[in-house]
Amino acid sequence: MKFDSYHPTINFLYFTSVIVMSISFDHPVFLVMSYVMSYLYSAKLYGKKAFLGNLLTVPFIIFFAWFYSYYNHFGVTYLSQNFTENYITLEAVIYGAVIGIKISSVIMWLECVFEILCTDKVIYLFGRLSPKLSLFISITLRMVPRVIARAKKINTAQRGIGRGAGQGQIVEKVKNSIRLVSMTVTWTLENLVDSAVSMKNRGYSLKGRTAFSIYRFDNRDRIIVIILMWMIFLITFGYLLDQTNITYDPMIIMNKITPVSCVFYISYFIFGMLPLMLQVYGEKKFAMQRKKA
Amino acid sequence: MQSSNKDNSKKTKLSAFMIMLLIPAMILITYKMGIRQYYLTSLMVIIMTMVPFFMSFEQRKPQAREVVIIAVLTAMAVASRAAFSMLPHFKPLIAIVIISGIALGGEAGFLVGSLSGFLSNFIFGQGPWTPFQMFAYGIAGFLAGVIFAKKDFVTRSRNKKDLLKLSFFGYLMIQLFVGPLLDICGILTLASVINLETIGAMFISGLPVNFIHGLATFIFLYVLARPLLEKIDRVKTKYGILK
DSSP: OOGGGGGEEEEHHHHHHHHHHHHHOHHHHHHHHHHHHHHHHHHHHOOOOHHHHHTTTOOOOHHHHHHHHHHHSSOOOOOOTTSOOOOEEEHHHHHHHHHHHHHHHHHHHHHHHHHHHHHHHHHEEEEEOOOOHHHHHHHHHHHHHHHHHHHHHHHHHHHTTOOTTTTTSSSHHHHHHHHHHHHHHHHHHHHHHHHHHHHHHHHTTTTOOOOOOOOOOOOHHHHHHHHHHHHHHHHHHHHHHTTSSSSHEEEHHHHOHHHHHHHHHHHHHHHHHHHHHHHHHHHHHHHHHHHHH | OOGGGHHHHHHHHHHHHHHHHHHHHHHHHHTTTTTOOOHHHHHHHHHHHHHHHHHHHHSSSSOOOHHHHHHHHHHHHHOOOOHHHHTTOOHHHHHHHHHHHHOOOOEEEEEHHHHHHHHHHHOOOTTTHHHHHHHHHHHHHHHHHHHGGGGGGGHHSSSSSHHHHHHHHHHIIIIIIIIHHHHHHHHHOOOOSSSSSHHHHHHHHHHHHHHHHHHHHHHHHHHHHHHHHHHHHHHHHHTTTTO
């Protein structure tokens, strides 16, 4: 049971809030947590490949910290001088690393977004706001592979008479490709009237038309929404209490970590790990039931 | 078509006006409150600017044929970006967007541009740049429509001089508008300190990219504009679309 089996609005709410949080929280505990959580979740979704690929973010962070500290010289702790005799400061290095971590965790969260929020869900979400636009988007999305398939078909036929896009010398190749594009465009434009007529026959622009979707909001979704809302509430509270902030310029100043701040850490942890935990739980449950049967 | 929906167009104009007031208000609020979230603020501004365009499409009650022809052009723009994916920044997407803006008018041009930016990013990866891309591409189509649409460009595109003018317009569009806007997006997302130095560095590093992109647009407009415009015009006359 992946997180994508839940309602699209929940997916959307979750990812927007988690990305906004990873961008806006400066506190090292939150930073490390969002990095680790996004790393784990994308590794879970994509398997070994993503686990290794995400390792590339580590040199990126180091490089970014180095790069940043070379061009920014705020801070009070001097480490050394670079070739233009500007001071490299600890604060600048750390802040560069912070930005690197933020960028990489947002990238990893976005990887997860691609896996979870498919185009179907995007259309469903936008369809509420603007039904015509979402219809338009779904037509276009279907049209793209159709155009490409049609171009391939034409190319196959043209190859039969020696005029394929890849045949002949360079000039011929270009000429053939242009002809291929021209034919595809004409064919697609001519065929669009068919789709328009069939749209009309199925009641486009009539009143009371509904859009089909396979999503429904059930009790499981309600429970998740309540948990998510509680976590967001708690984290927002922490944000208002300055628990997520830290000053890097000119000195590193942060609030003391008190038992109360652990509450916010835990709620952020639960919030970030929720999809991963749900998936692991679902897999375990399925495996158990399979054993029973 | 618009005259039959006078109330709706009034509504759209009103909402556009409201948004015009909202944007500076929001910038002022974020400035006064000392919220230094440049990216989020500009993102909101861009989304607010795009809203009236989409709303007018929603309220105009477009015909099925109109929807489909815009969808076809968007699909072609997306497919063209996918087809040239191996050449970095050498993309015909903007050329097709500009051509559709000319053929179908400014509003349709905006739709084709912004949605081809949005949809092609499903193939190339969505990110913080998506809204900026949507806005930049959309405005390219919109301006092309506003500047060229009323001059009966189908017949004029047979004239070499006008065609060159159009292609040069495409190049300028990239070099002066689309490219810098995407550079600004880069500044807002990548540079943590925003000052003249980082802005200058970003614009300079963006120059070659914009040049290649603009050159591609120039070439593709020169090659594609006449045949594509003729084809679209033929379909328009044949089936009575957008008349």
